Amino acid sequence: MRAARTAYPLKWRIMDALEGVAAAIWPARFRRATPYLMLLPAVLLVGLLVLGLIQIADASLRTLDTTTFQFSDDYSIAxxxxxxxxxxxxxxxxxxxxxxxxxxxxxxxxxxxxxxxxxxxxxxxxxxxxxxxxxxxxxxxxxxxxxxxxxxxxxxxxxxxxxxxxxxxxxxxxxxxxxxxxxxxxxxxxxxxxxxxxxxxxxxxxxxxxxxxxxxxxxxxxxxxxxxxxxxxxxxxxxxxxxxxxxxxxxxxxxxxxxxxxxxxxxxxxxxxxxxxxxxxxxxxxxxxxxxxxxxxxxxxxxxxxxxxxxxxx
Amino acid sequence: MKRFKPTLSHLSRRTFLQATAALGGASALGLRGAYAQEPEKPAEIIVRAWGGSWVDSLKAGVSDSFTKKTGIAVRHDLTEDNEIQPKVWAAVAQNRVPPIHINWDTTTNATKSALRGVTEDLSDLPNLANVTDLAKPAGLEGFPIVNTYGYVYVLAYRPAAFPDGPPKSWKDLLDPKFKGRLAFYNDGIGFHFPAQVAGGGKLEDIPGNMQPAWDFITKMKGQQPLLGEDPDFTTWFQNGEIDAACTISTNAREARKNGVEIEWVVPEEGAKFDTDGLWIPKGLPENELYWAKQYINHALTKEAQQVWLDGLGLPGVVPGLTPPKDLVDDPSYPTTEEDFQHLIRISSKVQVENESEWFSKFKAIMQG
Structure with missing residues (x-):
């Protein structure tokens, strides 16, 4: 019966399938956490910046030896x-x-x-x-x-x-x-x-x-x-x-x-x-x-x- | 290397390389085995270079003929030498393949990399048998770098600004009429040592006592000079922004080629002579390392040097090169012992160990 297909178009079926996948990945009980999920990319980006800053802080405490052009293993405030x-x-x-x-x-x-x-x-x-x-x-x-x-x-x-x-x-x-x-x-x-x-x-x-x-x-x-x-x-x-x-x-x-x-x-x-x-x-x-x-x-x-x-x- | 060219067409590359390796003498013996089997060719070799006339000359003299000879394309990476350095150092530290095959670098900068241990040893290059002492980096073991030419930080000037004749001394630049009309490198490179002499000091006191240099540079600060890098000098001369500069003769010559009336001298206090070189970072795949070495080996041939250094107007490290017509008997193109007597050479090791301090001192004076 072709009528059934027009009553429930392909696009809808696809959307149903996508919703099913989304529900499997992110169940309804997690819904309250959805806004935080949206924040995740920004948090990751800021996190990367913080990691960079930690590395910079580490480097700032090491001095350069100009005979080897390597940095000291020890920390100092020089x-x-x-x-x-x-x-x-x-x-x-x-x-x-x-x-x-x-x-x-x-x-x-x-x-x-x-x-x-x-x-x-x-x-x-x-x-x-x-x-x-x-x-x-x-x-x-x-x-x-x-x-x-x-x-x-x-x-x-x-x-x-x-x-x-x-x-x-x-x-x-x-x-x-x-x-x-x-x-x-x-x-x-x-x-x-x-x-x-x-x-x-x-x-x-x-x-x-x-x-x-x-x-x-x-x-x-x-x-x-x-x-x-x-x-x-x-x-x-x-x-x-x-x-x-x-x-x-x-x-x-x-x-x-x-x-x-x-x-x-x-x-x-x-x-x-x-x-x-x-x-x-x-x-x-x-x-x-x-x-x-x-x-x-x-x-x-x-x-x-x-x-x-x-x-x-x- | 030109003398081998007629026979090259009759020989396989393998035979040719074996022959050149044999000519390399004892140091080449270790490499002859490697040359016996030519490794796989990479699609391209990446050579870091300075832009403008610098890269044009390298391309014309070395890269194009290398490609013609080997079929390997050469890509020039125009990242600044100072900026590629940390990238290469990081790549070697992290056991990654470095971003370039060959670094065309100042000997001072390259020495830093050599001291850090990120450079491949180039002692087995066959053509090192045919080069002058200038090719050997002073104060370093073996050949972590191969110097490929020398250059002079001349006093370049617009003749119209010196109607009484060429300047004889760096002190001539202290004339009030040159206020705002002078230029130096922004880290003072090329000017520290002549300033030491012009300030009444001795070269033997470098690096222990450079107060005369700082005093003279402080006087020069009163002239409100512009501070820049290689391309800036050419531009400033062309745009009429400056009357005189302490710069590598290549930049002045480039401005002259572009129609600017410009001359240069080595003043009575002398001028700094230094070298640039080529080096290979550690971490390349074996076959790429082999071909990178071949590139440098090729850069040490007489024919490659002749074309490359004609473009730059600089003296090379292979005997018998012919100076460009406009530079015959020019102080920026030293060839004899007498020529070198007017030039100031300080070992790369001393420069590298003190550069940071000199740089800060110069900047502190000029930024104050």
């Missing part, structure tokens, strides 16, 4: 002593930290109006343009963008050529600290806008209208309504930009001209130039510790912002 006393490492750590703070502050200032306009504009065309402009840099990549700045800002770059038209001698616009900060701000801007936009979307437009109707000008509305409500976005964006800037490698390497290294560059040098993986591991651990302390401080002082997914104090 690498930590070097990292905390040698001027080079203190200089690059200070430079990384100051740059991270400056870049975070400047990026947030630039990102806010962009995100606000993107969220509030009544023009779908403008919103699309802003979105495309926001995502375009993601497709280019950090290294290519940094090299792009070399082309634009170099001695024979577009900017200096333009200055030459008004009889201004070529000037060194790259290979210095401001160039590194500039490159980092440009790199971080899309991240900050993306983190700020959801927080701004969550602010009802009616609140701003209400403030206006009660006599507040746009400055007061901005200071007393928009900014406080956007705080979760600022905190989320700030944390992301701060940690990414603190650990950046490519921008200081390319736009710094070799004399504006960050801690990440010093770590690379130890791993790949002097073959001292112990010291490199020590610097890496200290960078992780510094980043964690900074983020912990921000969370303690201001809450987790948008990163708390709506459960923040804000």
């Amino acid at each position: 690498n930590f002593q070097r990292a905390l006393t040698e001027p080079l490492f203190l200089v690059v750590a200070r430079r990384s930290l100051i740059a991270a703070l400056i870049v975070t502050a400047v990026t947030l200032v630039f990102a806010f109006p962009y995100a606000y306009l993107m969220v509030r504009t009544a023009s779908p065309r403008l919103r699309k343009f802003l979105l495309i402009a926001l995502f375009l840099p993601f497709f280019i990549g950090q290294v290519v963008r940094a090299y792009g700045w070399l082309i634009i800002l170099g001695n024979q770059g577009m900017v200096n050529e333009a200055l030459g038209l008004v009889v201004v001698a070529p000037m060194r616009l790259i290979y210095n600290y401001p160039a590194v900060l500039f490159g980092l701000v440009q790199y971080m801007l899309p991240f900050a806008v993306l983190m700020l936009a959801p927080a701004l979307t969550a602010i009802p437009e009616e609140l701003e209208a209400a403030a206006g109707s009660l006599g507040a000008n746009w400055v007061r509305t901005f200071i007393h309504v928009v900014l406080p409500l956007a705080r979760p976005g600022f905190i989320g964006a700030g944390v992301v930009v701060l940690t990414l800037s603190l650990t950046d490698f490519a921008v200081p390497a390319i736009l710094g001209g070799g004399s504006q290294d960050f801690t990440a560059n010093a770590i690379y040098d130890q791993f790949f130039r002097t073959s001292d993986q112990g010291l490199g591991a020590t610097l890496a651990l200290m960078l992780v510790a510094l980043g964690s302390i900074l983020v912990g401080l921000v969370f303690a002082l201001f809450g987790a912002g948008t990163l708390a997914m709506g459960r923040s104090r804000a």
Whole structure:
């Protein structure tokens, strides 16, 4: 009888079979554990990172013997002593930290109006343009963008050529600290806008209208309504930009001209130039510790912002 | 090796290799048995190399002719020498097959690998019988590395920036007009030793007392030099970013080939002379090890060296090579005892044992 086949199609049979297999593998009594099962890949990934950190911690306690280029079997804190006393490492750590703070502050200032306009504009065309402009840099990549700045800002770059038209001698616009900060701000801007936009979307437009109707000008509305409500976005964006800037490698390497290294560059040098993986591991651990302390401080002082997914104090 | 070529077509490769092995003398005796039976050829040999004109020269001089001779393709892995090192070390430590067959490396870097014990012994290469002393890595037992050429860290400059004639001393770079217009390697390599002399110190005091070098480098820091790696120098000269640099002559010559007006000198304090070499990591299958050795053996032939080093503009380790026309009597292409008197050579062992400290010191000055 063909009617039976149409009453119970093949697709259904397959689904029944798959459900049967799923029930055999993961019985209904385990259902309460299903959300945890979904978490498993993420836990495994984090677990791998922790394993890596344990290995790095182990390496950080071993010193390099330059007569055999083997690491010591014994543990010592010699690498930590070097990292905390040698001027080079203190200089690059200070430079990384100051740059991270400056870049975070400047990026947030630039990102806010962009995100606000993107969220509030009544023009779908403008919103699309802003979105495309926001995502375009993601497709280019950090290294290519940094090299792009070399082309634009170099001695024979577009900017200096333009200055030459008004009889201004070529000037060194790259290979210095401001160039590194500039490159980092440009790199971080899309991240900050993306983190700020959801927080701004969550602010009802009616609140701003209400403030206006009660006599507040746009400055007061901005200071007393928009900014406080956007705080979760600022905190989320700030944390992301701060940690990414603190650990950046490519921008200081390319736009710094070799004399504006960050801690990440010093770590690379130890791993790949002097073959001292112990010291490199020590610097890496200290960078992780510094980043964690900074983020912990921000969370303690201001809450987790948008990163708390709506459960923040804000 | 060119002199064997006419007869090669009449001989089997086995006979040819046996003949070259016999020429290798006593050291080759142990290998002759291995050459008697040619192992299975791998599909390809992977050679780590530097990019740009460096790999182009290697390909033209060694790799292409090796492929033509053996039928084995050569793939060039352009991973940085510093970055391939930990990968090779990890592979050997974990008894895995290393990611490359041959590492084209600085002798200093290669010495680290040799000291760690991850290099194959190359003493049985037949063509080592025909090379100069330069091929032998100083301070190491046997041939864990074979040096294949030497090079000089010259003072390269744009003549337009030196209207009164070429610079005579490294001290000339301290002229305020060169502020921001100089370049050095970012680890100071090539500059430590001349700086020791320019700073009033003696080479004999290396490594015990290098304060004169650090003092001179501190003065040079005031000039706000750019710090980079090989490709950067060529680019910076081409883009008009710098007027002078302490760099390997090959990079300056490359810029000149690209139309940049550039010259170089060995200043009165001298210039560092060093070598690069080829080595094979431990852990390769027997047949691949055999063919990797054949590649290095081939790189030591006169014809391969001539083409390879014409491209690089560097003096090789086989007697009788002809300098490129543009480098005849050039200080960056030393061939006589007198040429070498102006150059500074410090043993790889001393360099390797102190490199980390020198590197940190240079960085501390330049990053401060």
